[in-house]
Amino acid sequence: MGWVEVARFEIPDGWVVQAYRFARNHMLDLVKAVMDQRTAERSYGIAEAELTPALGWSLPSLRKIWNQRKEAVAPWWGENSKEAYNTGLDSLARSLDAWSKSRTGRRAGRPVGFPRFHSRRHRASVRFTTGTIRIEADRHHVTLPRLGVIRTHESTRKLARRLEAGTARILSVTVSRDSAGRWHASFQVVVQRAAGTLAVASRGVSLVGVDAGVKDLLVVASGDGNELDRVTAPRSLKSAQSRLRQLQRKGARQQGTYDPETKRRQVPSNRWRRTQSRIGKTHARAANIRRDALRKATTALAQQHQVITVETLNAAGMQSNGGARKKGLNRALADAALADIRRMLAYKTRWYGSVLVEADRWYPSSKLCSGCGSRKPRLLLSERAYACDTCGLIIDRDLNAAINLARLGQAHMLGETRPAGSGPVAGRGAVQETEPAPASAAAAGDAAGREASTPHRQPLGKTGTASPQGEAA
Numbered sequence: 315m316g317w318v319e320v321a322r323f324e325i326p327d328g329w330v331v332q333a334y335r336f337a338r339n340h341m342l343d344l345v346k347a348v349m350d351q352r353t354a355e356r357s358y359g360i361a362e363a364e365l366t367p368a369l370g371w372s373l374p375s376l377r378k379i380w381n382q383r384k385e386a387v388a389p390w391w392g393e394n395s396k397e398a399y400n401t402g403l404d405s406l407a408r409s410l411d412a413w414s415k416s417r418t419g420r421r422a423g424r425p426v427g428f429p430r431f432h433s434r435r436h437r438a439s440v441r442f443t444t445g446t447i448r449i450e451a452d453r454h455h456v457t458l459p460r461l462g463v464i465r466t467h468e469s470t471r472k473l474a475r476r477l478e479a480g481t482a483r484i485l486s487v488t489v490s491r492d493s494a495g496r497w498h499a500s501f502q503v504v505v506q507r508a509a510g511t512l513a514v515a516s517r518g519v520s521l522v523g524v525d526a527g528v529k530d531l532l533v534v535a536s537g538d539g540n541e542l543d544r545v546t547a548p549r550s551l552k553s554a555q556s557r558l559r560q561l562q563r564k565g566a567r568q569q570g571t572y573d574p575e576t577k578r579r580q581v582p583s584n585r586w587r588r589t590q591s592r593i594g595k596t597h598a599r600a601a602n603i604r605r606d607a608l609r610k611a612t613t614a615l616a617q618q619h620q621v622i623t624v625e626t627l628n629a630a631g632m633q634s635n636g637g638a639r640k641k642g643l644n645r646a647l648a649d650a651a652l653a654d655i656r657r658m659l660a661y662k663t664r665w666y667g668s669v670l671v672e673a674d675r676w677y678p679s680s681k682l683c684s685g686c687g688s689r690k691p692r693l694l695l696s697e698r699a700y701a702c703d704t705c706g707l708i709i710d711r712d713l714n715a716a717i718n719l720a721r722l723g724q725a726h727m728l729g730e731t732r733p734a735g736s737g738p739v740a741g742r743g744a745v746q747e748t749e750p751a752p753a754s755a756a757a758a759g760d761a762a763g764r765e766a767s768t769p770h771r772q773p774l775g776k777t778g779t780a781s782p783q784g785e786a787a
């Protein structure tokens with residue numbers, strides 16, 4: 315054996331091996347499906363040129379297809395090192411290549427079969443639970459029973475730090491070989507939660523509300539009004555967002571698909587097309603930065619708290635109001651962050667055994683006063699502070715919303731249907747197809763980003779269609 319590739323050691327255990335296997339199996343499935351499809355089409359007499367296009371088997375093309383699909387088929391992909399997927403795809407590419415060459419007589423030696431799906435059983439592996447198992451101080455060697463000191467491909471830094479701090483203990487190590495002949499050592503460890511976590515837990519804060527904002531990506535608060543965490547947008551995200559605003563203003567001045575004077579469709583200019591393509595790329599870049607920043611934060615949330623309450627994204631409202639253009643970029647960005655947070659928390663709470671409570675979409679978390687429970691008819695997105703006319707409280711708007719959400723979650727867990735000072739019930743429930751939008755927001759371009767969440771006008775549980783006022787404008 316040349317070297318040992320040591321995977322990441324985050325909880326859940328063995329997840330990297332799983333991710334690797336998943337990527338490989340998923341792509342093998344796809345390759346096979348396309349091949350079967352082509353065989354079937356040939357049998358119907360379809361011309362060779364009109365068959366479903368074959369999938370490329372090279373590592374770059376497998377990687378390209380994987381990158382296009384991973385968000386849909388493995389939303390948790392970002393939790394693992396890229397190496398885990400790459401190893402899986404690399405092994406698949408090699409297997410396919412060997413099979414194809416062997417079949418056409420371009421490979422010497424024993425015939426090579428079609429690649430198989432990886433399951434635990436197919437892997438040559440050995441598990442050590444006793445003997446010397448040690449991570450060496452240089453971060454690049456491990457000592458294993460019978461095998462001695464072995465150099466590792468990836469740095470063992472993360473695990474080593476935890477072991478040195480006494481917050482992790484190795485239970486066992488599994489050494490296995492994948493089909494490409496690479497060796498992996500994966501450590502099963504018990505990890506103690508971070509000291510900060512314990513402090514929080516001992517204070518009894520295990521029930522939190524999370525608000526997604528524009529300026530700050532995420533604000534975490536407890537029901538008793540304490541701000542527990544605030545994740546600010548990285549500088550790179552802010553600059554991507556200001557570039558977006560700049561491009562959108564530019565696009566608005568260019569000749570697009572619609573002529574506002576004649577109110578007719580028109581052929582857009584090349585400049586407009588170019589700007590639109592830049593807008594798309596900048597959006598994608600901003601989304602990547604945002605997700606990276608949110609990954610760590612949502613893991614901490616799911617690990618440290620028992621009940622996490624978030625707002626519900628108003629998907630129907632987003633569509634009917636014309637998305638980012640009509641609602642203002644700020645609202646669109648906050649919605650995108652919220653969508654990411656909810657998606658990540660949905661699987662992370664399952665991993666770590668916590669509970670995700672989703673506030674009903676009519677719950678006006680940002681319009682309620684967390685001090686006295688009174689409610690403002692409207693709050694502009696540009697207003698960064700919530701100032702209560704009733705009790706005089708002045709508080710950061712995101713913190714105010716997060717506190718309200720924490721209390722909603724509390725009430726929900728206690729089985730109350732109506733927490734004090736609020737309207738609706740938590741949880742998925744009533745689904746309404748249309749959203750009554752404030753007339754001004756729908757009519758104007760609304761660059762100011764008027765709060766799009768709707769006045770709470772209907773008792774929950776009653777499904778019905780509220781008249782979409784302003785929609786006609």
Ligand SMILES: [Zn+2]
Pocket residue numbers: 683684685686687688702703704705706707
């Ligand atoms: Zn108040």
